[in-house]
Amino acid sequence: MSFRHPRAKMSLMKSDPFGDKKKPLAGLGSVVSGVFHRALVRPTVWKTIDFPSNDAAISCSTRLFKLALAPENGVVPDFKPGQFVYLSFPGRGILASPRPFTIASSPTEKRFIEILAKDTGDWSGNAKTLGIKTPALIWGPYGTFSYLQAPGSGRFVFLAGGIGGAPFLSMLRYMTDADRDARVLFIWGARTRDDMAEKEAILRAGERMSGFRFVPVLSHDPRWAGEHGRVDREKIERLVPAFFGFASDEFEWNSASYRLCGPRDFARDLGEILRDNGVKSAAIHSQSFNR
Numbered sequence: 468m469s470f471r472h473p474r475a476k477m478s479l480m481k482s483d484p485f486g487d488k489k490k491p492l493a494g495l496g497s498v499v500s501g502v503f504h505r506a507l508v509r510p511t512v513w514k515t516i517d518f519p520s521n522d523a524a525i526s527c528s529t530r531l532f533k534l535a536l537a538p539e540n541g542v543v544p545d546f547k548p549g550q551f552v553y554l555s556f557p558g559r560g561i562l563a564s565p566r567p568f569t570i571a572s573s574p575t576e577k578r579f580i581e582i583l584a585k586d587t588g589d590w591s592g593n594a595k596t597l598g599i600k601t602p603a604l605i606w607g608p609y610g611t612f613s614y615l616q617a618p619g620s621g622r623f624v625f626l627a628g629g630i631g632g633a634p635f636l637s638m639l640r641y642m643t644d645a646d647r648d649a650r651v652l653f654i655w656g657a658r659t660r661d662d663m664a665e666k667e668a669i670l671r672a673g674e675r676m677s678g679f680r681f682v683p684v685l686s687h688d689p690r691w692a693g694e695h696g697r698v699d700r701e702k703i704e705r706l707v708p709a710f711f712g713f714a715s716d717e718f719e720w721n722s723a724s725y726r727l728c729g730p731r732d733f734a735r736d737l738g739e740i741l742r743d744n745g746v747k748s749a750a751i752h753s754q755s756f757n758r
């Protein structure tokens with residue numbers, strides 16, 4: 468089963484309308500191909516629900532919020548961890564216009580999908596106030612950002628900026644169920660602990676995956692005793708080799724694959740640092756949340 472119209476399956480699986488590799492016109496291409504796909508593909512009908520699990524108890528900061536959505540037919544279709552969908556709420560003003568959102572839950576969760584969103588404008592500000600049982604339309608899944616697209620050697624470095632942590636939440640949740648032997652260093656830059664939603668889910672992943680390390684990097688949290696400031700060259704060149712058990716000058720940077728998600732500048736700047744260390748472009752997969 469799929470979220471999409473079957474005739475559109477092949478083209479959608481291959482396309483990544485938001486792939487950062489298509490710079491500098493990636494944003495324009497994203498919008499054009501997104502609009503094109505939505506015109507061709509029939510959406511499926513969903514509704515917002517209360518979180519059925521204990522996760523409901525986990526609160527988000529004032530700017531972050533979560534939505535749980537269940538399909539009308541009761542079956543969450545197949546998707547890869549890290550993919551995104553277009554979401555709209557018909558008859559709800561601006562919310563009737565579809566927007567892209569990453570699925571933060573795991574494909575192994577078959578009852579609902581979770582969207583983790585930041586209140587950054589009119590659309591998200593309105594979505595934040597939706598009650599349960601609000602009808603929704605969903606197009607997708609889209610994107611090739613999932614680690615399953617290129618699992619390689621099973622050694623991963625995930626680098627997230629802000630709400631860009633969402634696809635990694637899906638991947639880590641999936642890994643704890645289906646891929647516990649993966650070695651993953653997850654470096655997540657945010658302003659404060661409150662901007663790092665679902666950290667409890669990440670810590671649970673750490674307990675279940677022996678080769679996992681989570682490094683939050685906080686720029687505006689004076690009480691934080693861990694890594695401070697931004698995810699920058701110094702931190703990457705120190706943390707990545709150390710995680711894999713090497714000194715900086717002995718580490719073979721191409722022995723791992725790298726996934727970057729955040730604002731466009733984040734993916735561009737960190738990609739440059741990785742390439743400076745000899746990482747081949749094929750080992751760097753980026754996704755930007757900017758249109």
Ligand SMILES: Cc1cc2nc3c(=O)[nH]c(=O)nc-3n(C[C@H](O)[C@H](O)[C@H](O)COP(=O)(O)OP(=O)(O)OC[C@H]3O[C@@H](n4cnc5c(N)ncnc54)[C@H](O)[C@@H]3O)c2cc1C
Pocket residue numbers: 485551566567568569570583584585586587588589590591592630633755756757758
């Ligand atoms: C592949 C992909 C996955 C995404 N996943 C998530 C996610 O998991 N969680 C999340 O919170 N956000 C995600 N986003 C971003 C999200 O789609 C936007 O924030 C969304 O459109 C909500 O818009 P808004 O409420 O901020 O602003 P709107 O009311 O839609 O627009 C307000 C203004 O901001 C501009 N704008 C809105 N969104 C963007 C954008 N993405 N880039 C540049 N300008 C923009 C508009 O052009 C407009 O001028 C994702 C984006 C992409 C491309």
